[in-house]
Amino acid sequence: MGEKTVLVTGGGRRLGAATVAALVDAGWFVLVHVRTSRAEADALLADLSTAHQREVGRVFSADLGTSEGVRSLADAVLADQTVVEHGLGGLVHNASVFFPSEGEGAPADMARARHDLWMLHVEAPVQLTGALQEALKRGKGSIVSMVDTSWGKAWPHLGDYSASKAALRQRTLGWALDLAPHVRANAVAPGAILAADWEQDAFADTVARLPLQRSGQPEDVAAAVRYFLEAPYVTGQVLAVDGGWGLI
Numbered sequence: 001m002g003e004k005t006v007l008v009t010g011g012g013r014r015l016g017a018a019t020v021a022a023l024v025d026a027g028w029f030v031l032v033h034v035r036t037s038r039a040e041a042d043a044l045l046a047d048l049s050t051a052h053q054r055e056v057g058r059v060f061s062a063d064l065g066t067s068e069g070v071r072s073l074a075d076a077v078l079a080d081q082t083v084v085e086h087g088l089g090g091l092v093h094n095a096s097v098f099f100p101s102e103g104e105g106a107p108a109d110m111a112r113a114r115h116d117l118w119m120l121h122v123e124a125p126v127q128l129t130g131a132l133q134e135a136l137k138r139g140k141g142s143i144v145s146m147v148d149t150s151w152g153k154a155w156p157h158l159g160d161y162s163a164s165k166a167a168l169r170q171r172t173l174g175w176a177l178d179l180a181p182h183v184r185a186n187a188v189a190p191g192a193i194l195a196a197d198w199e200q201d202a203f204a205d206t207v208a209r210l211p212l213q214r215s216g217q218p219e220d221v222a223a224a225v226r227y228f229l230e231a232p233y234v235t236g237q238v239l240a241v242d243g244g245w246g247l248i
């Protein structure tokens with residue numbers, strides 16, 4: 001087992017799985033949180049374990065849409081042998097939901113969906129950080145929050161999503177100040193990396209307008225997460241991984 005242990009929420013598939021793989025490749029021991037993607041996460045860790053010929057991580061299931069779920073994840077992480085021995089070296093707030101308030105992809109029960117969105121993007125990271133901050137201090141660890149490149153802009157019918165990510169961004173800057181000098185905190189702001197099912201056409205239109213004229217790869221985002229986890233003098237920063245979207 002490595003001494004560098006990191007928890008990645010929502011790490012079973014898509015950008016979270018790419019982050020898990022990149023961190024294992026870099027020598028991290030990864031605690032992979034999932035809600036429904038248990039089988040995918042188990043398979044990912046099995047493949048990585050075979051490739052690296054070592055135990056590379058463990059999977060924990062929890063619904064971060066409730067405080068009870070957040071608490072159960074925090075308790076499981078704090079009881080994990082690597083965290084007991086070495087503290088926690090990283091906490092990546094990656095779990096997310098993404099939907100518009102109108103049109104294709106809009107949830108039938110918008111009030112419930114909006115509640116879950118704010119819980120997942122803001123309240124769960126706040127509760128999880130609070131529960132794990134002593135372990136992060138012991139591990140000389142850092143926090144990386146996955147936000148979004150939508151800061152300062154307005155997207156049609158995505159006000160709840162972008163507002164909740166803006167809240168997480170601001171909360172992360174607060175952690176950078178309040179938890180210093182023991183714990184660093186930074187944020188990665190992806191642009192158009194992997195489309196949701198309901199936004200394929202709009203995603204293609206956006207990508208065509210980007211300065212770099214292509215979508216990003218999950219590995220591009222994973223590399224930014226790894227950079228922040230391993231950069232001992234960097235805190236309070238937000239890094240856009242968006243192909244230049246912020247320029248247009």
Ligand SMILES: NC(=O)c1ccc[n+]([C@@H]2O[C@H](COP(=O)([O-])OP(=O)(O)OC[C@H]3O[C@@H](n4cnc5c(N)ncnc54)[C@H](OP(=O)(O)O)[C@@H]3O)[C@@H](O)[C@H]2O)c1
Pocket residue numbers: 009010011012013014015016033034035036037038062063064065093094095096097098120146147148149189190191192193194195
């Ligand atoms: N994809 C992009 O192009 C893009 C662009 C900008 C920002 N981002 C940000 O980058 C991060 C990763 O993006 P992504 O597209 O890979 O994310 P995603 O697929 O939308 O969500 C990541 C994971 O969140 C977990 N999750 C959802 N609801 C949950 C709940 N109630 N409790 C616990 N976990 C829950 C799911 O885990 P299970 O599968 O285990 O259920 C899901 O796999 C997100 O924070 C996203 O906002 C992504």
